[in-house]
Amino acid sequence: MxxxxxxxxxxxxxxxxxxxxxxxxxxxxxxxxxxxxxxxLTQFIASVEKKAEAREVYVQGKDNSPEIVNYFARQDVTIxxxxxxxxxxxxxxxxxxxxxxxxxFAEKFSTGTAQVELVFDDTRQDSGKVSIGVLRRLMLGFxxxxxxxxxxxxxxxxxxxxxxxxxxxxxxxxxxRAAGLLFIIPWITLLGCVSGVTAIAIDVTxxxxxxxxxxxxxxxxxxxxxxxxxxxxxxxxxxxTVATLTMCGFALTLNFVPLPNLASVLSISPAQYFGFAIxxxxxxxxxxxxxxxxxxxxxxxxxxxTYVSYLIMAxxxxxxxxxxxxxxxxxxxxxxxMLGQLxxxxxxxxxxxxxxxxxxxxxxxxxxxxxxxxxLISKLLTKEKIIFGRA
Amino acid sequence: xxxxENLRKQFGAVKAVDGVTFTANSGAxxxxxxxxxxxxxxxxxxxxxxxxxxxxxxxxxxxxxAIDPDGARRACGLLTDSRGVYTRMTARENIRYYAELRGxxxxxxxxxxxxxxxxxxxxxxxxRRTEGFxxxxxxxxxxxxxxxxxxxxxxxxxxxxxxxxxxxxxLRELIKRLKSEGQTVMFSSHVMQEVAALCDEIIIIxxxxxxxxxxxxxxxxxxxxxxxxxxxIALSDVLNTAATRKEAx
Numbered sequence: 065m066x067x068x069x070x071x072x073x074x075x076x077x078x079x080x081x082x083x084x085x086x087x088x089x090x091x092x093x094x095x096x097x098x099x100x101x102x103x104x105l106t107q108f109i110a111s112v113e114k115k116a117e118a119r120e121v122y123v124q125g126k127d128n129s130p131e132i133v134n135y136f137a138r139q140d141v142t143i144x145x146x147x148x149x150x151x152x153x154x155x156x157x158x159x160x161x162x163x164x165x166x167x168x169f170a171e172k173f174s175t176g177t178a179q180v181e182l183v184f185d186d187t188r189q190d191s192g193k194v195s196i197g198v199l200r201r202l203m204l205g206f207x208x209x210x211x212x213x214x215x216x217x218x219x220x221x222x223x224x225x226x227x228x229x230x231x232x233x234x235x236x237x238x239x240x241r242a243a244g245l246l247f248i249i250p251w252i253t254l255l256g257c258v259s260g261v262t263a264i265a266i267d268v269t270x271x272x273x274x275x276x277x278x279x280x281x282x283x284x285x286x287x288x289x290x291x292x293x294x295x296x297x298x299x300x301x302x303x304x305t306v307a308t309l310t311m312c313g314f315a316l317t318l319n320f321v322p323l324p325n326l327a328s329v330l331s332i333s334p335a336q337y338f339g340f341a342i343x344x345x346x347x348x349x350x351x352x353x354x355x356x357x358x359x360x361x362x363x364x365x366x367x368x369x370t371y372v373s374y375l376i377m378a379x380x381x382x383x384x385x386x387x388x389x390x391x392x393x394x395x396x397x398x399x400x401x402m403l404g405q406l407x408x409x410x411x412x413x414x415x416x417x418x419x420x421x422x423x424x425x426x427x428x429x430x431x432x433x434x435x436x437x438x439x440l441i442s443k444l445l446t447k448e449k450i451i452f453g454r455a
Numbered sequence: 456x457x458x459x460e461n462l463r464k465q466f467g468a469v470k471a472v473d474g475v476t477f478t479a480n481s482g483a484x485x486x487x488x489x490x491x492x493x494x495x496x497x498x499x500x501x502x503x504x505x506x507x508x509x510x511x512x513x514x515x516x517x518x519x520x521a522i523d524p525d526g527a528r529r530a531c532g533l534l535t536d537s538r539g540v541y542t543r544m545t546a547r548e549n550i551r552y553y554a555e556l557r558g559x560x561x562x563x564x565x566x567x568x569x570x571x572x573x574x575x576x577x578x579x580x581x582x583r584r585t586e587g588f589x590x591x592x593x594x595x596x597x598x599x600x601x602x603x604x605x606x607x608x609x610x611x612x613x614x615x616x617x618x619x620x621x622x623x624x625x626l627r628e629l630i631k632r633l634k635s636e637g638q639t640v641m642f643s644s645h646v647m648q649e650v651a652a653l654c655d656e657i658i659i660i661x662x663x664x665x666x667x668x669x670x671x672x673x674x675x676x677x678x679x680x681x682x683x684x685x686x687x688i689a690l691s692d693v694l695n696t697a698a699t700r701k702e703a704x
Contacts, residue, residue: 071555075544082543276539280601283503284556285528448506 068286072294076268077301086263090306098252098310099317105248121199122146125165129173132165135206154185161196250409251383253310253340254402257348258379260306261299262372265355268295269441270368279451288442296353296438303348311340339412342423347405350430353437360444363453382406398425401433456481456639457502457608462511464497471497473663479641484634486654487643490691494663495643499612503533515608529557531608536616538597542586546577546596549585550603557604564603571599574632575625591622609633611642615649627653651683661691
């Protein structure tokens with residue numbers, strides 16, 4: 065049996081090394097696609113951050129308060145003049161909020177309390193949400209600075225006015241925020257494990273049926289289980305190669321491609337890569353086995369491709385479903401292939417605790433999947449409908 | 456030697472093989488002759504362990520195919536109409552794959568291969584990838600692949616189907632050579648001339664049953680016709696005629 069497994073595996077590996085279809089798929093999915101998407105995503109993140117940081121505010125009547133203009137300038141805020149009919153435009157959601165400094169500001173400011181207006185439309189929060197927050201914080205800052213100066217001028221400690229000192233403590237670490245955005249890494253790697261082996265998984269099953277090589281193959285005095293295991297082993301080895309290449313792709317992208325703002329939030333340690341590897345190295349063979357099982361029902365490559373595409377679709381949707389349904393990390397997810405892996409890899413990326421059960425449970429599930437698939441395919445290969453049913 | 460006794464196979468309501476009995480002797484060429492759908496291929500597939508036998512017995516060199524399928528597979532080389540080869544591999548690699556699966560030592564398989572290369576004139580195609588091979592070239596690879604373990608029994612299912620004259624002739628020569636080496640050769644066909652020219656014993660199968668058996672001259676004599684073709688038509692229709700008579704009665 066062992067000799068059969070080795071012979072079949074060797075043959076399938078050689079056969080598919082020469083297959084441009086498999087090679088192209090592996091290259092595109094693992095070496096190129098991941099890093100490309102990562103690059104695109106980081107560019108996107110960078111642009112979003114830039115927008116959030118770009119502090120441009122609209123001020124009407126800036127000549128009325130050199131103090132405010134001065135304060136804004138020190139905060140690196142650029143002041144822009146609003147359009148003349150800004151009130152109407154804000155109502156229509158076509159203008160960002162505006163700070164209005166009235167003419168009498170300077171006079172009232174020197175004598176006591178001056179007034180400014182923040183013009184916005186809270187039913188149009190979508191367009192001005194960022195700017196109104198910025199404006200409000202700026203004015204609070206200005207207020208605090210001015211009052212502190214006045215207290216000091218009167219010889220009173222500014223501490224007196226601070227009964228409660230509120231400090232922001234953001235519990236989300238930078239790594240967690242990055243993981244939220246970089247869900248794409250587990251998604252792409254796991255998807256790569258599935259679609260990277262589709263071509264070979266179909267070729268060793270439905271492909272044999274289509275080209276009429278299954279019947280003579282089964283005439284060899286070897287067990288069906290040996291044949292199927294050998295084929296599965298080749299598929300699994302390809303899966304592992306894809307998984308490894310994908311990770312190398314990410315590692316190279318993260319370490320050698322200068323990505324703005326990324327290095328600080330996302331650096332994956334060797335230990336984390338190791339965690340990825342353990343997770344994917346059982347997932348890839350299981351997905352290969354599953355696709356082989358599905359493809360065995362296909363009389364032609366194309367037919368099998370249609371069947372397998374449902375699985376790929378389900379796997380691609382899993383992260384979206386998990387996000388939309390807002391699954392909290394729960395043990396049941398570990399029982400579901402893809403969801404379990406996704407959860408573990410995301411935890412690793414977030415820097416959260418990953419225990420033995422996180423590795424063992426999905427591994428056990430995947431191992432069972434492989435075994436069941438191999439047994440079922442071996443059974444199918446005794447069925448006349450499968451052996452002789454050609455298109 | 457291949458021995459079949461009262462072999463039966465049913466697909467749903469269709470009795471594909473309905474009690475076939477015959478013996479194909481060593482050192483002889485036995486032809487299974489019958490119209491399309493007569494049950495030739497099903498019979499061959501049962502002997503070749505590819506489908507389960509409903510009832511009856513099939514022995515290859517006294518190995519019961521139902522009890523020891525691997526033993527039966529080792530004892531025979533079977534060429535069916537599935538002659539798919541791996542197109543990204545060369546002819547030699549295709550053949551070697553099967554040799555390895557059957558545990559034939561490389562030196563030995565190379566020796567066997569050398570003989571076939573000469574017999575089938577395969578020198579030019581041997582180290583070419585099989586992508587784009589003609590039907591004849593594919594057949595050559597498939598037949599060598601099936602016989603690389605030097606089986607004592609050779610079963611060929613409609614081997615000349617779709618082949619050109621040159622390939623057909625090469626195949627006939629091969630069949631004669633195998634016979635001269637003392638092997639049991641059994642092949643099915645619906646081409647009369649081929650069967651007449653090659654076979655020592657002809658078994659006519661119709662509607663899943665053996666309707667007649669014997670040498671060419673015996674069959675002609677049996678049917679009272681002038682030539683094998685007429686004899687074949689008369690003999691393969693025996694059951695129908697009998698059935699018709701019965702109904703009429």
